[in-house]
Each structure stands twice: as structure tokens, then as C-alpha cells.
Amino acid sequence: MHRYRSHxxxxxxxxxxxxxxxxxxxxxxxxxxxxxxxxxxxxxxxITQIVVDPNxxxxxxxxxxxxxxVIRVDGEVRARADExxxxxxxxxxxxxxxxxxxxxxxxxxxxxxxxxxxxxPEDIRLKYRFLDLRRETMHKNIIRRTEIIASIRRHMQxxxxxxxxTPILTASSPEGARDFLVPSRLHKGQFYALPQAPQQYKQxxxxxxxxxxxxxxPCFRDEDPRADRLPGEFYQLDIEMSFxxxxxxxxxxxxxxxxxxxxxxxxxxVTQNFPRISYDEAMQKYGSDKPDLRNPIIMEDVSKHFxxxxxxxxxxxxxxxxxxxxxxxxxxxxxxxxFCDRMNMWAQGEGQPGLGYIFWREENGNFEGAGPIxxxxxEQRTEAIRMQLGLESGxxxxxxxxxxxxxxxxxxxxxxxxxxxxxxIDRDCFSFAWIVDFPFFEWNEDEKKLDFAHNPFxxxxxxxxxxxxxxxxxxxxxxxxxxxxxxxxxxGGIRNHSPEMMLKVFKLVGxxxxxxEERFGGLYRAFHYGAPPHGGIAAGIDRIVMLxxxxxxxxxxxxxxxxxxALDLLMSAPSNVSAMQLCDLGIRIAPVVKNR
Numbered sequence: 001m002h003r004y005r006s007h008x009x010x011x012x013x014x015x016x017x018x019x020x021x022x023x024x025x026x027x028x029x030x031x032x033x034x035x036x037x038x039x040x041x042x043x044x045x046x047i048t049q050i051v052v053d054p055n056x057x058x059x060x061x062x063x064x065x066x067x068x069x070v071i072r073v074d075g076e077v078r079a080r081a082d083e084x085x086x087x088x089x090x091x092x093x094x095x096x097x098x099x100x101x102x103x104x105x106x107x108x109x110x111x112x113x114x115x116x117x118x119x120x121p122e123d124i125r126l127k128y129r130f131l132d133l134r135r136e137t138m139h140k141n142i143i144r145r146t147e148i149i150a151s152i153r154r155h156m157q158x159x160x161x162x163x164x165x166t167p168i169l170t171a172s173s174p175e176g177a178r179d180f181l182v183p184s185r186l187h188k189g190q191f192y193a194l195p196q197a198p199q200q201y202k203q204x205x206x207x208x209x210x211x212x213x214x215x216x217x218p219c220f221r222d223e224d225p226r227a228d229r230l231p232g233e234f235y236q237l238d239i240e241m242s243f244x245x246x247x248x249x250x251x252x253x254x255x256x257x258x259x260x261x262x263x264x265x266x267x268x269x270v271t272q273n274f275p276r277i278s279y280d281e282a283m284q285k286y287g288s289d290k291p292d293l294r295n296p297i298i299m300e301d302v303s304k305h306f307x308x309x310x311x312x313x314x315x316x317x318x319x320x321x322x323x324x325x326x327x328x329x330x331x332x333x334x335x336x337x338x339f340c341d342r343m344n345m346w347a348q349g350e351g352q353p354g355l356g357y358i359f360w361r362e363e364n365g366n367f368e369g370a371g372p373i374x375x376x377x378x379e380q381r382t383e384a385i386r387m388q389l390g391l392e393s394g395x396x397x398x399x400x401x402x403x404x405x406x407x408x409x410x411x412x413x414x415x416x417x418x419x420x421x422x423x424x425i426d427r428d429c430f431s432f433a434w435i436v437d438f439p440f441f442e443w444n445e446d447e448k449k450l451d452f453a454h455n456p457f458x459x460x461x462x463x464x465x466x467x468x469x470x471x472x473x474x475x476x477x478x479x480x481x482x483x484x485x486x487x488x489x490x491x492g493g494i495r496n497h498s499p500e501m502m503l504k505v506f507k508l509v510g511x512x513x514x515x516x517e518e519r520f521g522g523l524y525r526a527f528h529y530g531a532p533p534h535g536g537i538a539a540g541i542d543r544i545v546m547l548x549x550x551x552x553x554x555x556x557x558x559x560x561x562x563x564x565x566a567l568d569l570l571m572s573a574p575s576n577v578s579a580m581q582l583c584d585l586g587i588r589i590a591p592v593v594k595n596r
Contacts, residue, residue, distance in 0.1 A: 004072055004104075010046025014093045016077045023048060023096065024072045024104065026134070027065050029115050037062050041073060041096075044139075049086075049095040050075070058101040068114055068134075070105035073098050122555070127569040129560055141557045144264070145545045149216060151263055152237055152541075155256045161212040161239070166201035168194060168218070173519065178222035180232075188586030194220035197538060199457060200523045202240040203495055206534040207526040213240045216541065224566075230542060230554050231566035237544075239492070240536035246478050246494050249535055250274075250434060257482065257490070257539070261430050264548045271432040274482070278437040283404070284327075287412025289438075292486030293431040295419035299411060302328040302399070305385050311376040314356075314401050323403045327411055330389045331418045334396035335359035339421070340371065343398060346417060352410060355398050360386055362393035373399065416486070430547065432484050437461070440475040441508065450509050454479050457523075458493035459535075460505065467504050482539070489544055492537025499527040 004024040012021065025043035032038075039050040039062065050073050052062045058073075065071060075096040086092030111127075112120045114134045125132040132138055153163070172179045172193040179193040195201075197219050205213045217238040223231070241249065254274050261270045275293075282289050285298045303326045306314040317324045334340070340357040347355035358374045360367050369382035389397060398418065400411045419425045440460050442453040450472055458477040460466055466475055478494035496502055502524060506516045517524055545557040555561045562568050582588065 008045040009041055009043040009048045010090055012048060012077055012091055012094055012096075014079055016094065017079055019077045020074070021077055021096065022072065022074050023050075025070070026114075027067055027069045027071060029067065030065065039065070041071070042134075046091060047089055048091045049080075050098050051078075051095050052098045052101075056098055058098045061101045061103065062098065065101075065103065066107065068107035068110060068131075069103060070107075072102040072104055074100040123563060123569060126555075126561065126563050129570045133559070138556070141545070141549050141551070142559060144549060145541075145557055148260065148264060148545055148548065149541060151260055152216070152256075155259060156214045156237075156239075159212070159252065159256060161214040162210065164202075164205060164210070164213050164215055166195070166198040166205075166215060166217065170195050170201075171519070173200065180220045180222050183585040183587055185584050196221050197236065198238050199455070200520065202238060202536060203457065203523055203534065204526055206240055206242045207529070207531055211242045213536075214238060217538075230558060231562045231564075234554075235541040237490075237539040237541055238536070239538065240534060242532040242534045244494070244533065244535050246436070246480065246535065249480070249492060249494075249537055250276075253482070253490075253537055257432070260544070261484075261548065265430060267428075269429040271430065274432045274434050276434045276436055279435055279439065279476075280437070282435050283408050287327075287408045287410070287415055288486070289435055289481065290483040290486060290488040291412075291433065291435075292416065292419075292425065293433055294426040294429060294485055295415065296332075296424055297330060297415050297419055299327050299329050299415060300389060302326050302385055302388060305381045305388075306377065306401075309377045309381060311373055314399070317401045321403060323405075324401065325404050326399055326401045327404070327407075328385065328389060329398040329400070329411060329415050329418060330391055331396040331398060331422060332391070332424065333394055334418060334422050335361070335394040336396075337370070340396055340398075343414070343418065343421070347410075347414065350410065350413065355400070355414060357396055357398045358382060358385065359396035360391060360393055367393060430484055432482065435481040435483055436479075437476045438479040438481075439473070440477040440479075440505075441472045443473060452509060453477075454491070455493050456505065456509075457495050459496045460501075464498075464501060464504070467501065467508075472508055478535070480537075482537070484547060487543055487547060488540075489547070490537050490539035492535065494533075494535035497527060497531035497533055499524055502527060 001022050004022070006022045009023055009025050023041055025041045028040040028042035028047060030037065030039055035054055037052045037059070039052070040047050041050050052059050073096060075098040077094050078097050080093055080095055110131065112124050112131055114131055117135060117137055133142065156163070169182060169192040172181070172191070173196065177196055179196065182192040182194065184190045184192060198215060198217050202213055215238045217236055218233055219236055220233050239253065241252065258270055258272070277291070279289055282291050284301070285291070287299060303318060306326050307318055309315045314326050318326070336359065340359055343357065344355045356373050358369045358371045360369055362368070367383065367386060369379070369386065374382045385397065391397060398414060400407045400414065439453045440458070441450045444451040454477065458479045461476040461478055462470065480492055481488050482490035496505065503513050503516060542554045542558060546554055549557055551557060560568070560570060567573070
């Protein structure tokens, strides 16, 4: 018999009755039932119940064991009595009558429990992550992650994509976040950068004649952590294709993503045909470029009902600013003063002056609007708003006013809050959409210059002609995002493959030909030697797993993440290094100068 086990802790069944077996694992739980000891023995695969009575030679050893000790058990497989069968366990019809026990490893008093699912402080969980990962939910999350990645690889290979591995040490490149820099020992004073994404390399693969590339790529960005983005590093499904237009990307990627979600959806429905929504439409209807379409609320422009109206706050906003609008956020079944006042207080907590509203009641067969706004604009305008939004008695409507560029994100947050408060969001589906036609440039008010709104390597819609004659801020890019349940899970674009156009695009943000050649020399040179039209997309592995597992924090689906302060509490990183190491690199640590 094997030194440690003949079976794992999920393998034995009623058909194994009478067999002499050997199991090894962790003591999950110990129970004393009138002198007879019951132990739930756990390994990676599952749990098996061990029974030890006082007559067993193993009894004196079993009496000593505690939670999370590692033991080996030899014994006989026996059937459980019908009344104590545990239908929740695959091994629930049997138990092992222990004859011999060996303690393989003891455990100190635990800093956090493994049995059960307690809500423990995150820093403790991360410092003792090896214990946290033993918990059933965390263990299942990580296993599910590996299954999802394996499924992704199968789907990509079935669609004739080839997996390539790109370098980790590379040159610094502006991808929208700070680089992690790696000092060079051989070239003192110079630095490598960890890739924010394999963007240039995957484009160079297309230049090299490879047609369909994919990679489960590690990406590194020195940016502040948040719930849907891990600090430091993350993984993405990186994809690039040659001789494609935007529609080809959609037709190829959509069935892959849909199939993966259907495989792991656990009964939830998945959008069959992903709608295409322009960036401008998404911002106007949903106040977000990653709208949660499970929420049925669609915002509408109701400015015409407030022009020259008795509600002077809104009418004066419209008169004083040609960019100003009044947006309405309909709220089905939200027509109570208590709810409206609660939303108004929430808005004030968000730093807003408030959130105007109207709610409707039915009086003698007629709809009557209530609230200060209804009183000021009058019955006719109030009824026109109700008719435009398709509202009934018991419904409400909230309003935001001003320049949409300034209030769109708040209106989107209000839409989400209303949907959650009123229970309007369908929790039993994965709702997808493509967001298209993103702006190519945006205005950097601090530096008084144009910046790239998204990926600088995308193709501008309209090509050279648009770059030459169109207002840069009106330019759209062949840039697209895939969103699901209010989360951006993928972003991509059709690439610019013209060296002349590349120079024009970067010139608009203030980068000269010399700078472009210095920063993007490899890609710029490649464009001069026969560049195929190409495009691609990158999907966040961590976000996909987070959605499929129904958790709200990426740390729940990642093995060894950092905390909110970008600290690895398990390995104590970042850490100081020796003076000798710094000397080898030609680096001296400058003293921190405190602000006076």
C-alpha cells in the first residue's frame, strides 16, 4: 500500500464496503459523541468521515489531534446507518473505521478558522493566505478559475488560434498607467519595464506572419487598487488577428465568450446576440460606458419640458449653457415620498446638491404629479414627462441637470442605485453588449493638450482624411469594449498599420517623429515592411472569474493577491534590499523629503 494513501478523501463509495484503505489529509473537524470520536478528514478532493471508538488502537492518538493537523488513517470502509447518511457529501454513505493513525504534522493555534465561512479581516486573510485558501469557498473559487482558463484555451485552439508567449522584460510604453520599472545591472542607469499588456508584441506577431494569436498574459500596472482591479498584476486573454475588420472580431469572439459563460453559468441565462451600443448612446441612456443591462432603467433627455418653465433652477441652467441638458431617470414603483427623499439624501451624500423628483398618484382616474418640481412646472408639462417616459401611478422620476460631460457618471450611479433599491435588477442572467465608436482623443485640462482617450494604436474612423480635416475631439476610433453586468470584461480595437498615420496620430498629442521612433521603434519599423490590417481584443481573466463566481472582489478569485495598499502581506513585499544589491545596479535611494 502507498505510504500515504490508497484513495483520496472524495473517492470512496458504498461499493467499497469492507475494503482496507489508507487516507491522508487535514483534520477538518473533530466531534465527540459519547466517547466515540468522529473526524472529518479533508484533502484537495473532498471529505471522508473517520470513526474511532475507545476499543480501537488508534483511539489514544486520535484523542490528541486538533483542527488542521495532518494525519494518515488506515481503516475499513463501512456503510453508514440510513438515518445518518450525509447526502451533501459524495462520500456521505460511508465512513472509515480507523485501525491505525499516524500524525504527519501538527498545527499551532489558528489565526483564522478554516471550518465554516466566517467574515474575517482581509489583512489577516492575506497574511495567512495558505490557510484562507483551505476554506471551502476559496478553494472552489480557485479550482473554478483553473477550469475556466482551461476552457478558454480549448475554445481558442478550436477556433484555430495559436498560443504564443511574449517577453516580460520590455521597454516602457504608455498604456494609460504607470510602468513597473526594472533596473538593469548590465546597463547601469537604464531600465526595463514590465509589460502593461503585450500590445506591441502581439501586433509584431502579425507583422511576423502569424495569423491568429492568443495568450493568457500576465500584465503589470503600477496603479491604485480597487475592487475590480488587482494592484500590481493581473491576467488577460490576449488576442490578435490578421486581415480582419471590426465585425470579424465580433463574429469570432462573441461565440467563444458566450460558450464559456454558458458552461459555467450555473443555470443563469446568457445573452445570445450581443447588442452593439455606441459610446455616446451608452452615456446618454445609462450614464456609463459599461452599462449594466440587467437594470431596465433607460434615461431620457427631457430638456424641452423645462425650457422657459416655472422651475427656474432648471430653466436657467438651460438658458445659460448651450451644452446643458436635463436628463430623467425613470423609477418604476418608486413613487413614494419616502423613497424619493431617501434618494435625495443619497445624492447629497455623493457630493451633489440633491436629486429633484416627481412621483405620480392616481386621483379619480387622472394622474397627478407630486413634489416641488411638478408644482413649479405645472400639470401639462408634468403629464408630458410622464407620457414620454411611459410611467404610471406609483412610479417616480428623478432629474439631473447641467453639462452631461460633468454629470453623466453621477446619473449612471443614480440609475444603478435606483435599480438596486427597487429590486429591478435581474440577478439570474449575464447580460452582454458591445460598446463601440469610442472617442479617439480627450482634452487634458491640466496640461491643456490632447490625450488619447483609449488605446493609442487604434485606427481612427475615417483614416487619413479624418485626421487631416476633422476636429480631433470629434474623431471616433475603431475601438470597442465588451461589457457584462456593468463590468468591462474586454477591450480591443482595429489597429493602425500605417507608419505615416502613426506619426500623424502621435503628433496630435505632442509626440514628435523622433519620440515615436524612440518609444515605439520596433512597431514603427515593422509598419514599413508589409503590415497586414489587423485587430484584436483582450479580456480580463480575473473579472470573468469574478462574474461567474458571483463575488464582488477580485481577491476572492486570486491565489496570492496584494491588499488595498499594494502590499503582499504573505511574502512581505515590497521590501528593502541590501546596499550590495543597489551598488550592483548603480542605484542610490534618495531620502524622502517631507513637505514643509
